[in-house]
Amino acid sequence: MSSAFERPPAYSGIWHPDAIEEIQEKAELGRYQIRGQATKRHNLPSFDDLVFTPAGLSRMPLEGYRERCDTEVVIGEGRVSRPLVLERPIMIAGMSFGALSVNAKRALGIAATRCGISTCTGEGGMHPEEREHSSKLVMQYLPSRYGMNPYDLKKADMIEIGAGQGAKPGTGGVLLGLKMSEEVAKMRDLPMGVDQRSGCRHPDWMGADDLYMKLEQIREVTNYEVPISIKVGAARIANDVRIACKADVDAIVFDGMEGGTAASPTIQLDHAGIPTIAAIAEAVEALHDMGKQDEIKLIVGGGIKNGADAAKAIALGADVVYLGTAPIIALNCHAPIYIEDYERLGTTPYECQHCHTGLCPVGITTQLPKLMARLDVDEAADRVTNFLNAMTMEIQLFARSCGKNKVADLDPNDMRSLTQDVAMMTGIPMVGLNGRQPWWTKF
Amino acid sequence: MANVETLVIDCLDKPTRDINNLIRQAADDGVPAVEILNTRARHNIGVGILKPIHLIYRGHVGYYTVGLCDGVTAEIHGSSGWGVGDNLLAGEVVVEGNAASSAAPSIRGGSIVVKGNAGPRAGIYLKSGDLTVGGDAGYMSGFMMQNGRMIVCGNAAKGLGDSMYQGQIWLGGKAEEMGSGVTEADAEPGELDAVLETLERHQIKAPKAFRKLQSDRSLWNFNKHDFAAWKDAL
Numbered sequence: 001m002s003s004a005f006e007r008p009p010a011y012s013g014i015w016h017p018d019a020i021e022e023i024q025e026k027a028e029l030g031r032y033q034i035r036g037q038a039t040k041r042h043n044l045p046s047f048d049d050l051v052f053t054p055a056g057l058s059r060m061p062l063e064g065y066r067e068r069c070d071t072e073v074v075i076g077e078g079r080v081s082r083p084l085v086l087e088r089p090i091m092i093a094g095m096s097f098g099a100l101s102v103n104a105k106r107a108l109g110i111a112a113t114r115c116g117i118s119t120c121t122g123e124g125g126m127h128p129e130e131r132e133h134s135s136k137l138v139m140q141y142l143p144s145r146y147g148m149n150p151y152d153l154k155k156a157d158m159i160e161i162g163a164g165q166g167a168k169p170g171t172g173g174v175l176l177g178l179k180m181s182e183e184v185a186k187m188r189d190l191p192m193g194v195d196q197r198s199g200c201r202h203p204d205w206m207g208a209d210d211l212y213m214k215l216e217q218i219r220e221v222t223n224y225e226v227p228i229s230i231k232v233g234a235a236r237i238a239n240d241v242r243i244a245c246k247a248d249v250d251a252i253v254f255d256g257m258e259g260g261t262a263a264s265p266t267i268q269l270d271h272a273g274i275p276t277i278a279a280i281a282e283a284v285e286a287l288h289d290m291g292k293q294d295e296i297k298l299i300v301g302g303g304i305k306n307g308a309d310a311a312k313a314i315a316l317g318a319d320v321v322y323l324g325t326a327p328i329i330a331l332n333c334h335a336p337i338y339i340e341d342y343e344r345l346g347t348t349p350y351e352c353q354h355c356h357t358g359l360c361p362v363g364i365t366t367q368l369p370k371l372m373a374r375l376d377v378d379e380a381a382d383r384v385t386n387f388l389n390a391m392t393m394e395i396q397l398f399a400r401s402c403g404k405n406k407v408a409d410l411d412p413n414d415m416r417s418l419t420q421d422v423a424m425m426t427g428i429p430m431v432g433l434n435g436r437q438p439w440w441t442k443f
Numbered sequence: 444m445a446n447v448e449t450l451v452i453d454c455l456d457k458p459t460r461d462i463n464n465l466i467r468q469a470a471d472d473g474v475p476a477v478e479i480l481n482t483r484a485r486h487n488i489g490v491g492i493l494k495p496i497h498l499i500y501r502g503h504v505g506y507y508t509v510g511l512c513d514g515v516t517a518e519i520h521g522s523s524g525w526g527v528g529d530n531l532l533a534g535e536v537v538v539e540g541n542a543a544s545s546a547a548p549s550i551r552g553g554s555i556v557v558k559g560n561a562g563p564r565a566g567i568y569l570k571s572g573d574l575t576v577g578g579d580a581g582y583m584s585g586f587m588m589q590n591g592r593m594i595v596c597g598n599a600a601k602g603l604g605d606s607m608y609q610g611q612i613w614l615g616g617k618a619e620e621m622g623s624g625v626t627e628a629d630a631e632p633g634e635l636d637a638v639l640e641t642l643e644r645h646q647i648k649a650p651k652a653f654r655k656l657q658s659d660r661s662l663w664n665f666n667k668h669d670f671a672a673w674k675d676a677l
Contacts, residue, residue, distance in 0.1 A: 145549035203548035204526035221491030
């Protein structure tokens with residue numbers, strides 16, 4: 001039975017058991033720690049700090065479970081001959097073949113196709129199975145250029161120039177040798193077994209002027225047919241938006257520090273980049289400053305786990321949300337099955353962050369045939385489809401309750417902040433003030 | 444255009460898109476060669492060409508010339524901007540002058556020849572194929588090279604071959620500083636002859652001697668006892 005007067009822990013607040021364990025692990029390994037999933041921080045400002053203020057007497061809601069509520073988003077409309085039409089404001093984020101098994105790629109592709117949304121190759125090239133199963137496929141154009149070739153660029157439905165990711169902004173990808181299969185090595189032109197640390201800087205462009213020319217090159221190769229986005233780890237938002245606008249991209253992707261990964265230096269997960277909610281606020285303001293808010297779509301990712309997060313991101317000004325970790329969890333990540341294999345990794349379901357080892361107990365982030373076989377593609381695709389459907393309905397619930405017949409019409413006035421931090425960051429007024437300044441500011 | 448031996452394109456009054464479409468159409472029609480005039484260091488001229496054709500550039504060219512191409516051969520009678528031959532899959536590009544930064548970035552096949560000097564990051568992420576530099580190469584050349592062969596007849600600046608995984612670098616002059624994880628190796632029978640044959644074919648004067656450099660594989664996997672190499676790996 002817990003007591004209201006429990007004795008505080010005897011250990012130091014600085015030399016917490018986690019800090020001690022971390023130091024001792026580094027003393028053993030001689031290198032930084034590496035793990036998968038995302039930051040372990042619990043104190044980040046989040047979408048939970050915002051609430052919707054739905055219709056009452058002053059505004060009429062739509063019938064919550066019935067009336068039509070449009071979810072379509074088009075990227076590159078009026079700009080390219082084959083814009084990317086998304087039936088929902090959701091995209092599956094870039095996750096490489098290598099980080100994920102081919103079965104996971106297949107299942108995500110099947111689910112995304114059913115839902116009329118896109119998947120993304122991630123690093124490592126376009127796997128033929130992914131192209132076959134994804135009706136809308138975004139191809140990432142990354143510094144490493146693994147598997148890059150003009151034929152696959154032409155097969156893509158959108159090109160995403162990767163210039164960083166939220167989990168480790170300013171650093172390239174990591175794929176440890178113990179996770180590499182012959183197929184992965186071949187697609188990346190790498191020898192088997194190397195600890196692959198991808199480049200983070202593109203080999204042939206550096207600044208804003210170069211980027212414009214690089215975009216022109218890719219548009220020439222793809223015959224100006226498909227949209228081009230640029231993905232950046234959320235950090236120096238306003239200036240990055242200005243450069244992306246100058247390069248004339250069709251969409252900008254900001255990946256907040258909550259963004260997922262299959263392998264990253266742990267220290268970067270927790271100490272680099274800015275939270276997704278802050279990134280949206282800054283990006284929207286910068287796009288308005290550039291007068292491009294109606295032309296260039298804003299795609300945001302990083303820690304978005306349900307329809308509330310997505311609807312709030314859209315109300316803040318995002319056009320589309322990127323999902324990576326959430327659909328992976330829907331596939332079966334963290335499922336309490338094969339418990340003994342979690343234990344063998346020294347972890348449990350719900351706590352597992354061992355994607356980097358390639359020993360995924362549920363067959364998602366592995367290249368080992370025995371483990372891959374544990375992911376039934378059809379069942380996994382059904383689970384992801386169900387999750388995406390549920391999430392879409394949640395987004396629509398908020399839109400309808402705020403009286404909007406288009407999800408894209410959600411706006412900042414539909415929300416209030418629960419915390420001062422988020423009120424300052426987003427400009428969304430605090431609850432209880434009806435948009436006023438607090439009374440004490442008059443004195 | 445089927446009976447035309449050489450199509451002439453004057454870039455002067457044409458947008459880039461039109462120039463590339465004309466080249467693609469010529470390749471589709473089986474025209475063997477295209478002569479490109481008034482290039483004036485324009486960018487992205489001759490990109491995304493996926494059928495065999497020979498391109499003759501009369502003048503300097505800008506960024507990404509013959510980028511993302513397959514099976515194209517080209518002669519550039521001038522110097523080139525950044526990223527010449529970017530991601531080439533097969534074919535050959537000869538630059539008669541110098542090449543700016545990042546010559547032959549991440550090529551996956553074919554051959555890029557720079558008769559003059561190459562700027563920084565020449566042969567960066569080279570995945571397969573050949574890069575030949577008649578003069579000097581700038582810093583970080585051969586960075587993270589994955590395979591293939593790079594020949595530098597002159598000197599190389601700092602960081603030559605840093606973090607290279609596989610492949611060979613043949614250096615005629617001196618390296619200001621070798622990159623991490625690079626070692627000198629003995630030539631296998633026939634390797635040097637192949638290098639000299641490449642130079643002879645392109646009428647590039649060979650230096651007195653070559654050193655063969657390759658990865659020592661120390662950076663393939665982390666080794667806590669070799670911290671100095673990892674700390675300084677570019």
